[in-house]
Amino acid sequence: MTIHKEGTKILVTAFLVISIILVLAFNFISIAWVNWFLTFAGVVIFFLFLQFFRLPSRTNRAAADELVAPCDGKVVVIEEVEEPEYFKGKRIQVSIFMSPINVHANWVPCEGEVKYTKYHEGLYLVAWHPKSSTENERTTVVIERKPGQEVLLRQIAGAVARRIVYYVKPGQKVSRNEQFGFIKFGSRVDLFFPIGTEIIAKIGDVTKGNETVIARWK
Numbered sequence: 001m002t003i004h005k006e007g008t009k010i011l012v013t014a015f016l017v018i019s020i021i022l023v024l025a026f027n028f029i030s031i032a033w034v035n036w037f038l039t040f041a042g043v044v045i046f047f048l049f050l051q052f053f054r055l056p057s058r059t060n061r062a063a064a065d066e067l068v069a070p071c072d073g074k075v076v077v078i079e080e081v082e083e084p085e086y087f088k089g090k091r092i093q094v095s096i097f098m099s100p101i102n103v104h105a106n107w108v109p110c111e112g113e114v115k116y117t118k119y120h121e122g123l124y125l126v127a128w129h130p131k132s133s134t135e136n137e138r139t140t141v142v143i144e145r146k147p148g149q150e151v152l153l154r155q156i157a158g159a160v161a162r163r164i165v166y167y168v169k170p171g172q173k174v175s176r177n178e179q180f181g182f183i184k185f186g187s188r189v190d191l192f193f194p195i196g197t198e199i200i201a202k203i204g205d206v207t208k209g210n211e212t213v214i215a216r217w218k
Helices: 005-028 032-052
Strands: 066-068 073-083 089-098 105-107 112-120 138-146 149-157 164-166 179-183 187-193 213-216
Touching: 005 032, 073 187, 112 164, 138 164, 138 179, 149 164, 149 179, 187 213
Parallel strands: none
Antiparallel strands: 066 213, 073 089, 089 187, 105 179, 112 138, 138 149, 149 187, 164 179
């Protein structure tokens, strides 16, 4: 397991800030238990940052017609909805909620070509709020495997998350085991599939990014 590139600056900053606080505490606070409490708190906080930006090694072994979860988390929505931004029609939405303790790398669910990307500024409602998909800070990425087989991925910021990054652009070919983005500090990813796609995931399922099969092309 390695540390994700998105965490490098944050981890260095956190280490420096915690170190400075502890040096000041041990030099200016004479109460031993306070100093040891601050030390313990600093170690715990840094460990939480460290595990948040962890990047486990995973290999996608799904069949060519299967789509894998783009992130770790829990399936909280499976429903038929109107997708107004790109498809402008009915699609099947599958939403995966990511807690702060999940790995937050976002993987490509299937191979294909990136057809569309867009960043949207927005609010920071809690990620499970019904309006977060359309009103929160978010990005939209569409990948086409072949004509008629397009999946839309929407990264959505939550109440804690304040930064979403994506690494792909229209016209780019993407393959399995690649990452298309990262969301910092908890949020969710929505997927929109063509009507008729076989949805394998069920409400409440716990997913592993780049491993758990959630749908199959028809």
